[in-house]
Amino acid sequence: MMNDRILPFSLAINEALDLMMARDENVFLIGQGVKSPWYVGNTTQGLLSRYGALRVIDTPVSENAVTGSAVGAAIAGMRPVVVHPRTDFLMYGLDPVINEAANWNYMFAGNAPVPVVFWLIVNRGGEQAAQHSQALHALFAHIPGLKVVMASNAYDAKGLLISAIEDNNPVVYIDDRWLYNTSCFIPAGVYRVPIGAAAVKKTGRDITITALSFMVGEAMAAADMLKEDGIAAEVIDLRSVKPLDIRTVVRSVRKTRRLLVVDNGWMTCGVSAEISACVSERLPGGLVSGIRRIALPDVPAPASRTLEKVYFPAADHIVRKAKQMVRKGIR
Amino acid sequence: MKRILSNRDAAGLYRSMFRIRVCEESFIGPIMRGIIRCPVHLCTGQEAVAVGVCAALSRHDLIFGNHRSHGHYLAKGGDLNKLVAEVYCRRDGCAGGRGGSMHLRDVSAGMLGSAPIVAGTISLAVGAGLAMKIARKSGVAVSFFGDGAAGEGVLYESLNLAALKRLPVIFVCENNLYSTHMPIRECRVSKDIYKIARPFGARAWQADGNNIFTVLAKAKKAVSLCRSGRGPVFLEFLTYRMHGHVGPDDNVQGAHTDIRPPAEIERWRRKDPVLFLRRYLTGSGVLSEKAVAGLESGVMNEIARAHALALTSSFPGPRTLRKHVYDE
Numbered sequence: 050m051m052n053d054r055i056l057p058f059s060l061a062i063n064e065a066l067d068l069m070m071a072r073d074e075n076v077f078l079i080g081q082g083v084k085s086p087w088y089v090g091n092t093t094q095g096l097l098s099r100y101g102a103l104r105v106i107d108t109p110v111s112e113n114a115v116t117g118s119a120v121g122a123a124i125a126g127m128r129p130v131v132v133h134p135r136t137d138f139l140m141y142g143l144d145p146v147i148n149e150a151a152n153w154n155y156m157f158a159g160n161a162p163v164p165v166v167f168w169l170i171v172n173r174g175g176e177q178a179a180q181h182s183q184a185l186h187a188l189f190a191h192i193p194g195l196k197v198v199m200a201s202n203a204y205d206a207k208g209l210l211i212s213a214i215e216d217n218n219p220v221v222y223i224d225d226r227w228l229y230n231t232s233c234f235i236p237a238g239v240y241r242v243p244i245g246a247a248a249v250k251k252t253g254r255d256i257t258i259t260a261l262s263f264m265v266g267e268a269m270a271a272a273d274m275l276k277e278d279g280i281a282a283e284v285i286d287l288r289s290v291k292p293l294d295i296r297t298v299v300r301s302v303r304k305t306r307r308l309l310v311v312d313n314g315w316m317t318c319g320v321s322a323e324i325s326a327c328v329s330e331r332l333p334g335g336l337v338s339g340i341r342r343i344a345l346p347d348v349p350a351p352a353s354r355t356l357e358k359v360y361f362p363a364a365d366h367i368v369r370k371a372k373q374m375v376r377k378g379i380r
Numbered sequence: 381m382k383r384i385l386s387n388r389d390a391a392g393l394y395r396s397m398f399r400i401r402v403c404e405e406s407f408i409g410p411i412m413r414g415i416i417r418c419p420v421h422l423c424t425g426q427e428a429v430a431v432g433v434c435a436a437l438s439r440h441d442l443i444f445g446n447h448r449s450h451g452h453y454l455a456k457g458g459d460l461n462k463l464v465a466e467v468y469c470r471r472d473g474c475a476g477g478r479g480g481s482m483h484l485r486d487v488s489a490g491m492l493g494s495a496p497i498v499a500g501t502i503s504l505a506v507g508a509g510l511a512m513k514i515a516r517k518s519g520v521a522v523s524f525f526g527d528g529a530a531g532e533g534v535l536y537e538s539l540n541l542a543a544l545k546r547l548p549v550i551f552v553c554e555n556n557l558y559s560t561h562m563p564i565r566e567c568r569v570s571k572d573i574y575k576i577a578r579p580f581g582a583r584a585w586q587a588d589g590n591n592i593f594t595v596l597a598k599a600k601k602a603v604s605l606c607r608s609g610r611g612p613v614f615l616e617f618l619t620y621r622m623h624g625h626v627g628p629d630d631n632v633q634g635a636h637t638d639i640r641p642p643a644e645i646e647r648w649r650r651k652d653p654v655l656f657l658r659r660y661l662t663g664s665g666v667l668s669e670k671a672v673a674g675l676e677s678g679v680m681n682e683i684a685r686a687h688a689l690a691l692t693s694s695f696p697g698p699r700t701l702r703k704h705v706y707d708e
Contacts, residue, residue: 159703
């Protein structure tokens with residue numbers, strides 16, 4: 050019985066969409082490829098036959114108009130989920146996200162909610178190069194009025210998507226296709242993972258490692274390796290980039306007094322910079338070996354596998370950096 | 381055309397147009413005195429488009445506007461006092477002083493919002509049309525935009541999407557011949573904007589935007605097509621803004637903004653849409669001169685009261701700065 054509910058990340062998304070569409074007729078799905086496994090894998094399987102083409106709307110490549118029509122439908126009272134199977138293509142449609150959806154409730158002084166979910170899929174790796182792979186969560190997190198969430202596992206993928214659809218604000222839901230085949234136990238029915246709450250995935254006293262999305266798995270693998278060297282790492286899955294649960298991070302760092310921030314976006318002005326700044330402000334002088342960051346180098350994604358290997362950080366990078374930090378600092 | 385209107389309706393149209401005109405002109409003094417500081421884009425000269433289109437709509441139909449939307453807001457039934465207070469950026473404005481002249485909204489009247497990114501609300505109206513289609517409502521969504529928006533790619537994407545999904549959307553292009561400082565001949569090869577819609581499979585017409593009867597007839601036709609599942613429709617109305625792009629400056633050649641030939645402005649002054657309807661009403665005996673004058677003085681008093689009321693409203697308090705970033 051339990052084993053029936055071990056589901057991959059992609060089917061966790063499918064369940065969230067299915068449950069929410071069944072529960073609320075204002076929820077609909079729109080975007081390029083929503084009926085094509087080629088674009089969205091099995092995340093939308095069965096939805097078209099269950100809910101019809103009025104609520105599962107495949108569209109031509111018109112990112113600006115499609116994103117804008119999702120925002121407009123939300124303003125008119127619906128709860129759309131608009132998918133961009135490659136985040137990069139949404140760059141054509143940033144006006145409705147940043148100028149309209151994010152500002153709408155504020156610029157009309159409230160009572161102007163925009164309950165839309167922008168579902169963006171990161172497709173890094175696979176020699177897809179610079180325009181098929183970008184993780185742009187920092188860009189969206191910069192904008193007042195948006196919320197940004199990134200699940201690291203199938204359980205959170207479902208719970209965060211349900212929370213995002215129920216939220217009255219525009220939520221950018223970013224997932225990583227590298228996670229689609231990872232599985233875990235998924236409760237049936239509706240459950241929620243709160244937006245704005247990080248999760249402590251592993252407790253430890255020597256060093257705090259924060260990560261997001263795909264990098265949480267790498268951080269957990271790194272923590273296992275560090276344990277063999279007698280280093281107890283605490284791993285925090287941020288889950289939300291905005292609002293950022295900095296209190297959970299600070300609480301952990303107050304204990305470990307070492308912070309290694311791992312991000313799957315770029316270094317400059319990225320999430321790692323934000324977390325470093327927030328922790329420095331709250332714990333001045335409270336750290337034994339400074340704050341260190343692991344993020345993408347400030348370089349576009351390359352195609353060739355030899356370059357990809359050094360471009361994308363992995364567990365062994367985290368282990369190396371964490372060891373340096375723990376050895377350097379004396380508790 | 382005029383026969384489709386009762387005398388009462390015709391008088392109502394005049395009242396609505398005259399009200400927008402007086403409202404627009406009433407902002408000039410406070411702008412010159414520095415009391416109103418936000419950018420104000422006056423729609424003087426374009427009243428017939430807003431009033432004619434909105435007269436064809438019901439309260440449940442939804443509209444979106446642009447930077448020049450005082451007229452759209454009022455014609456759709458938006459609250460006058462809240463508009464005036466918003467232009468003064470006061471707490472009692474329709475956007476609580478957070479929006480100013482370019483961000484108007486009155487949901488109770490079906491005015492979902494105006495915003496100044498050129499063409500930015502066109503796709504939002506397509507979304508509102510989509511929402512009505514999904515919910516199987518008979519409503520229509522209208523997007524008001526200017527000729528400048530025809531330079532933005534999203535208009536073409538939106539036309540295709542709306543036509544492909546047969547959405548009840550009316551694209552209303554107010555062609556006032558200028559995109560900020562730039563005359564239309566410097567913006568595009570063809571002056572006929574409406575023709576862009578036809579290759580997408582949408583019905584499209586061009587009409588005199590200064591003749592309220594023409595505007596109303598075209599809008600009614602568009603609404604009825606949309607309600608019967610034969611939308612979208614593209615309406616291009618030829619019109620002219622009597623003031624410059626922003627503020628009370630008229631952008632006359634020779635003055636510092638140096639844009640429009642005085643003879644052109646004069647030519648359009650003779651086609652004033654408010655005076656056109658007034659002449660029709662009094663000339664055809666629909667309303668006596670005395671009745672028109674009575675109606676006009678009532679409107680002027682209403683506008684004067686709106687200003688007085690706005691000035692009694694306080695500015696939003698500094699402590700409210702962070703309110704409303706999210707819907708809590």
